[in-house]
Amino acid sequence: MEQEIWQYYQANAPGRVQVLGTDVFPSGTNGSLLAQFRINAGNLTFPLLRDCGDGNFASDTNLVKPYNQRDNYVVIDADGVIRYHADDAWDYGDRYHVNELRSAINAALADLLPVPLETRERMTLEVSPNPFTRRLGITFAIPAPGTSPARFRVFDLAGREVSCFDAPAGGSAATRIVWDARDASGAALAPGLYLLRLESSMGRLTRRIILAR
């Protein structure tokens, strides 16, 4: 199953998806499991990492705490944001849902532009307060705004766009606006977790925002 995902994206999005297998326990206990997994699954060709976690639930530096102690599937976008976490929705033993996994990977891929990281980092985007109740303060700067206007897009975690609005031109200086958490029809958005994305000719930046009415 995992190898199929890897092969599919190697063929259809070469160089833009990295599949990794990780072991949440030290190699002394489960390191051998990695090798066994490779053999059982048919000589996997994506990297299997050992020693990613110390197996200690109390530690902040292991992978058991964030990803649980049992088999799990996670999609992390190029901004380092978790876009899919099977443990969120499914119990152990029923976590492999290939359509959900592909949908999350595709949504994260759609956000990935071939813009150098150093360029992306020169843009800034800050939000406050977060979580927010009615209005969200957004402060942003685009060093070289370009000719096309920048805009903000808001997505739910399924990748659906729920709001979109232009960013006022502010030159390269930091600009602050207030967003009232409404969709295109003017209706108030439901409480929940969303992704706010600033798009400009320089690239994109994404922030996680939490609406708590």
Place this chain on the structure above:
Amino acid sequence: MPRRLALLGVLALLLGPAPARAGLHAGDTAPEFRGTDLTGVSRRLSDYHGSKVVVLFVLGNT
């Protein structure tokens, strides 16, 4: 009644506590991790920031 209670106790021990959910959820920032693959190459999550979507298959203890 005591036998029934004892049976319930044994069942509770066998089933154990419900497994806790993981600490991170969709929308959170993924913590950095590093590991060495089976060919000896060291890899970090941050190696892929800004350039690739990472799909993580987490192997647990079962």
